[in-house]
Amino acid sequence: xxxxxxxxxxxxxxxxxxxxxxxxxxxxxxxxxxxxxxxxxxxxxxxxxxxxxxxxxxxxxxxxxxxxxxxxxxxxxxxxxxxxxxxxxxxxxxxxxxxxxxxxxxxxxxxxxxxxxxxxxxxxxxxxxxxxxxxxxxxxxxxxxxxxxxxxxxxxxxxxxxxxxxxxxxxxxxxxxxxxxxxxxxxxxxxxxxxxxxxxxx
Amino acid sequence: xxxxxxxxxxxxxxxxxxxxxxxxxxxxxxxxxxxxxxxxxxxxxxxxxxxxxxxxxxxxxxxxxxxxxxxxxxxxxxxxxxxxxxxxxxxxxxxxxxxxxxxxxxxxxxxxxxxxxxxxxxxxxxxxxxxxxxxxxxxxxxxxxxxxxxxxxxxxxxxxxxxxxxxxxxxxxxxxxxxxxxxxxxxxxxxxxxxxxxxxxxxxxxxxx
Numbered sequence: 001x002x003x004x005x006x007x008x009x010x011x012x013x014x015x016x017x018x019x020x021x022x023x024x025x026x027x028x029x030x031x032x033x034x035x036x037x038x039x040x041x042x043x044x045x046x047x048x049x050x051x052x053x054x055x056x057x058x059x060x061x062x063x064x065x066x067x068x069x070x071x072x073x074x075x076x077x078x079x080x081x082x083x084x085x086x087x088x089x090x091x092x093x094x095x096x097x098x099x100x101x102x103x104x105x106x107x108x109x110x111x112x113x114x115x116x117x118x119x120x121x122x123x124x125x126x127x128x129x130x131x132x133x134x135x136x137x138x139x140x141x142x143x144x145x146x147x148x149x150x151x152x153x154x155x156x157x158x159x160x161x162x163x164x165x166x167x168x169x170x171x172x173x174x175x176x177x178x179x180x181x182x183x184x185x186x187x188x189x190x191x192x193x194x195x196x197x198x199x200x201x202x
Numbered sequence: 203x204x205x206x207x208x209x210x211x212x213x214x215x216x217x218x219x220x221x222x223x224x225x226x227x228x229x230x231x232x233x234x235x236x237x238x239x240x241x242x243x244x245x246x247x248x249x250x251x252x253x254x255x256x257x258x259x260x261x262x263x264x265x266x267x268x269x270x271x272x273x274x275x276x277x278x279x280x281x282x283x284x285x286x287x288x289x290x291x292x293x294x295x296x297x298x299x300x301x302x303x304x305x306x307x308x309x310x311x312x313x314x315x316x317x318x319x320x321x322x323x324x325x326x327x328x329x330x331x332x333x334x335x336x337x338x339x340x341x342x343x344x345x346x347x348x349x350x351x352x353x354x355x356x357x358x359x360x361x362x363x364x365x366x367x368x369x370x371x372x373x374x375x376x377x378x379x380x381x382x383x384x385x386x387x388x389x390x391x392x393x394x395x396x397x398x399x400x401x402x403x404x405x406x407x408x409x410x411x
Binding site for chain 2: 017018019020021022023025026029030033055058059062063064066067068069070071072073076077080081082083084085087088092165167170171174178
């Protein structure tokens with residue numbers, strides 16, 4: 001697909017979305033995801049991040065595109081709009097990762113001692129432990145994860161309780177789970193290589 | 203089937219649910235409400251100038267209104283630009299009339315009034331009044347901007363600050379007792395700069411999405 005074809009095709013799909021055409025919109029999101037994956041993955045590899053992170057970023061961009069789709073003016077071209085959002089999300093993603101890395105490295109002395117002494121073994125089942133893990137989430141995500149994953153409520157009832165749509169609840173849950181997986185990952189996420197590579201390319 | 207495909211499917215299910223009143227329409231409502239709030243405050247709290255009827259037909263008042271009006275229009279165009287990804291940067295030229303008026307007001311001040319105002323406290327009261335009047339506009343415009351998609355939060359916040367200060371200044375022209383065009387040009391701009399700074403600090407934190 002050339003750039004012009006893409007512009008035309010995606011702009012048409014965005015217009016179709018406004019008319020409620022979910023099929024065209026879904027097809028466009030898939031194409032956008034593929035294109036983003038192709039263009040972002042090599043860039044992330046260069047700063048020492050893997051395919052997993054690239055996928056996270058692609059999802060962030062898709063969610064951003066979806067939530068802000070009303071700011072696209074059908075009278076103007078679509079690709080510049082998409083590029084600006086992609087760029088914003090890429091920068092945001094890099095900044096978050098840097099901050100996350102720092103937070104995970106900057107532990108108090110007692111925490112380091114705890115890491116060295118306590119054998120990381122039994123599954124943490126008590127509510128207190130669950131709460132502690134959920135504490136890394138923003139309040140809105142925490143509420144939804146607790147309701148659905150801990151208390152076992154349905155997506156529909158949670159959406160009604162929070163007065164939002166089921167789609168919004170799913171998106172939030174999705175993000176929260178990804179974030180939790182990121183934090184609970186037992187393997188150290190910081191290898192010396194990414195940092196160096198990162199600095200070199202800054 | 204990856205999680206991205208799941209995500210895409212759940213996003214696609216929401217197709218057509220956002221009946222998008224255009225960004226411009228939302229902005230117009232925000233602007234009108236901001237100005238209404240500022241006018242309400244100037245009438246109720248600060249009070250309009252005693253010799254208003256007499257003053258309103260003279261050149262200094264005309265300069266104040268045209269200058270602050272140019273600021274409001276220019277900052278509005280730039281605010282819409284900041285809220286829209288991929289918009290053309292030529293929007294920034296919309297501020298040039300206000301800048302030209304500022305320069306003209308300072309260089310060719312025909313009134314001969316002192317730059318620091320008629321009294322020692324004039325600058326303080328003037329800037330404080332504008333900042334006070336710009337507060338409702340600030341809040342309303344931030345609410346608007348969160349509906350938009352600002353990809354440079356710091357810049358968007360600064361523009362919001364500047365826009366609200368110019369709305370405040372436009373309302374303040376009814377109360378301002380200083381007629382020197384140099385005074386107006388400089389100190390109104392200083393109020394805008396202060397609000398722009400506050401807006402940038404707030405925007406940096408609040409406008410991420």
